[in-house]
Amino acid sequence: MRTAFINTLCEIAKKDERIWLLCGDLGYSVLEGFASQFPQRFVNVGIAEQNMIGIAAGLAMCGKIVFVYSIVNFPIMRCFEQIRNDVCYHNLNVNIVAVGGGLTYGSLGYTHHGMEDLAVMRVLPNMTVIAPGDPLEAKLATQAIVNLSSPCYLRLGKAGEPQVHSREPQFEIGKAIELQSGTDLTLISIGGMLDLTVKAAEKLTMQGYSIEVLSMPTLYPLDEQSILQSAQKTKKIITLEEHGIGGLGSAVAEVLAQSGESVKFSPLRLKREAVKTAGSQTVLRSQQGLDLDGIVQSALAMLQRVY
Incomplete structure (x- = not known):
């Protein structure tokens, strides 16, 4: 799913200079495509996820469409106050992309198990919550959320998930x-x-x-x-x-x-x-x-x- 996401985001970023991508010192093999094509719109904030959300909020206030990328628990649990107060309260165009939803990173133990993120995100005001079912849904979801002007949480797996849909389904936010x-x-x-x-x-x-x-x-x-x-x-x-x-x-x-x-x-x-x-x-x-x-x-x- 993460490959489908980044490939789709790169295609969109070629046409829209408002697209920015921030990461928290991970995902190099995945994010290299974006970083190499759009170095002026890619920021590795380092292991400072709370700062990452604050920077994203500031960029969004300047009219940018911002995506932040990290492993599921790090941009959610560690940054909940920043998401709630900086992003959701101001209804900003910040898209939180979390990889490793559920037990995807099971071998890394409890710190990397994403078991509470959907519950936490769905109670926040203005927050759209999306968890695609396969890489094709991930591609379509990425295309859809770019057109939102409000916060969004995009929960992905990791890599290697099978494509379930035999053909491209009609994807609409808020629809089964x-x-x-x-x-x-x-x-x-x-x-x-x-x-x-x-x-x-x-x-x-x-x-x-x-x-x-x-x-x-x-x-x-x-x-x-x-x-x-x-x-x-x-x-x-x-x-x-x-x-x-x-x-x-x-x-x-x-x-x-x-x-x-x-x-x-x-x-x-x-x-x-x-x-x-x-x-x-x-x-x-x-x-x-x-x-x-x-x-x-x-x-x-x-x-x-x-x-």
């Missing part, structure tokens, strides 16, 4: 993307869980179930209409995310509770207890029940349960 229509169960995915969600739907379809699959790349503003329309069809919804409480599952639960719809609902997400072990993303997902088998078993439990 339907990959498959069904009547028995709805699977709603955000971010890098999309590939496993589609594979789980394929396995369930082979067992005779009609599965609806929605990619929900925008957490805020949330596509409440698509959620409720799907709920009315299937009456059963499972959300899937590499994140803890406060993310997609919590947001969908709020929509369903306020609607009065009678729906069976289950969020699949990271457990609230910290993931204290270091390991590959695949291993840690399995421990959390977010691997393919875990998703299929959770879906079957809902489908076969007698209410």
Whole structure:
């Protein structure tokens, strides 16, 4: 996803001199393309993420479209006050790009596990929150957020994620993307869980179930209409995310509770207890029940349960 992001940003920056990119002393192999083409619009702030957000806010006040880039927890947890007061309060055109969402950097341990970022970002005023499901969605999201004039949080994986969409979908901020229509169960995915969600739907379809699959790349503003329309069809919804409480599952639960719809609902997400072990993303997902088998078993439990 990060490669799709930077390649797209470079193409946009060729046409728009307002585009700036700031980083916090990382991402050299990824950001070299931008830094070499636009050295006057690239700033490596160093390991000073709070300053990075302040600089971004100042540039935005001067009419620039600013992107800041770092590993998920560093520009969020360390800089929350600056994001809240400098960026969101003034409704500035600053786009926070966080790589390593979820357990992407699982081998580096708890300090690099992104489990709370979506919850933190979606409560802030003026903040758009986007987590693409594959590299193609990442490309389209980058193109879309350039046209915003307000803060945006773009949560990416790292590299090597499979392209799930067979062709370019219609991408609109605040709208779900339907990959498959069904009547028995709805699977709603955000971010890098999309590939496993589609594979789980394929396995369930082979067992005779009609599965609806929605990619929900925008957490805020949330596509409440698509959620409720799907709920009315299937009456059963499972959300899937590499994140803890406060993310997609919590947001969908709020929509369903306020609607009065009678729906069976289950969020699949990271457990609230910290993931204290270091390991590959695949291993840690399995421990959390977010691997393919875990998703299929959770879906079957809902489908076969007698209410």
